[in-house]
Amino acid sequence: MKCHHCDSQATVHLTQIINGQMHKMDLCEACAQEKGVTNPDNLSIGNLLDDNQPKIDASTASMTCESCGTTHQEFKKGGRLGCEACYHVFRPVLEPLLDGMHAGIKHLGKVPSRSVKKKSAEENEGILQKELKKAVEEENYEKAAELRDRLKKLQARSSTTA
């Protein structure tokens, strides 16, 4: 097992519980001395991990939602997002948070029927378009004509329901 900080053999294995969560870290003799592991009173894995924190912060600090202008700092401070697009922009910082906040990270509840129909129509359209392209490439014009008609119908339907 390698040391968390350098590539030497780890001989000190540290387990600490912070806010009910278990953190483990392996260190070599020298790093353990340097980080004060020999004095448990001053020790916190949080501090040891701190060395890595600035790197993460640097990559997320500049995150800003282009759609509504919410910054990562604002989200961190207020805990609220500004728009749907924020959920894409802040996904990397959001996911670990959701894990601790909720029973799971995947939605298992109600699905709004209209938005789903719309989505599946869009997906269908994508599939038909691909098939149409393929049929044309294969010079199967009979099939291409049929696909074109189906595509037209689908587009007409989605434009009336939108």
Next chain:
Amino acid sequence: MFHDLFFSKTKGRVPKPCPIALSTRVRLARNLSTFPFPGRAQSGQKKAVLSKCLDALEKVKPLQSSTSVELDELSELDRQILVEKHLISLELSQSDESGGLVLSNDRACSVMVNEEDHLRIQVLGNGLDFKKVWKLADSLDSGIESSVDYAFDKELGFLTACPTNLGTGMRASVMMHLPGLVMSKNMDKVINAVNHLGIAVRGLFGEGSDASGSIFQISNQQTLGESETAILERLETTLENIVHQERMAREKLMEDDGVRLIDKISRAVGSLKTCFLIQSSEAMDHLSLIRLAADFGYLPEKFRALADRMFIEVQPGHVQLSAGQPIEPGERDRLRAETLRAEFLRVPQLNLDAQVD
């Protein structure tokens, strides 16, 4: 006038009061696609959201006989009264522009517009009854969705301003009267235990309010990673357990030191009959004991209903409503006492031979 619309005595149902579990509420948070959430929206966008939502709500069946109002039109006192009636949140009452409320005439359904999220759909029912309340909330939600596009993600569910509401956007809560657990000093244990199950306990007026009158609002904390039915089932099991614990606590109090409990109840009756100055928190503690007395059968059932009504009417906004104008706290205490004296003047002697429920 606004008051006539919302508070006339002929309109609105009179809820049948239930012991322990007073009422059930399901709230769904929804946002319209393409518009920024209210906290980030410009004034024009908020207005557009309000008019889009009001249009959509008009078409929904349970809301066809309803009243809609824009918050800007209401006085501060009107807003406070709506908060005390649990019809709007404190947050919406403080909204500066384009906040809206649509309230069904039976007051069971209410929809807030431009609160933390574009839409907060809320359904209220009697006692502990998630099935009925969820069914109505679900159909209301689907009705609205038939004319607007919601912000929704396949993985994350309904997208909300605060990630704590993500997924189902559903917060289900039950208002519970737990004097037995409070008096036997077991409430902290209960709160700790249910917190571990992802269930939150708050005071009568939600976040940050205290637990005067031994009334607690108990709700699910987690909204993502489980279906609505699974959340409700888990919550219901926990609540049934709390009801059981409360019954046991009451029995034990009666067994261990029944005279002390009866003394407390009797003094509460005395205070309500004779007070000349009373603050709302003291009034609520007495009312809690009146409710308990009705549960024990010491007082007729109608006093449970009276206690429930007075829980709301002793609140500062309602005292001022009865005065017809904003008044100072000292004067409020006098007026509150006057109302309570009049209501409790004819409380009969406690019927101590009654069977415990």
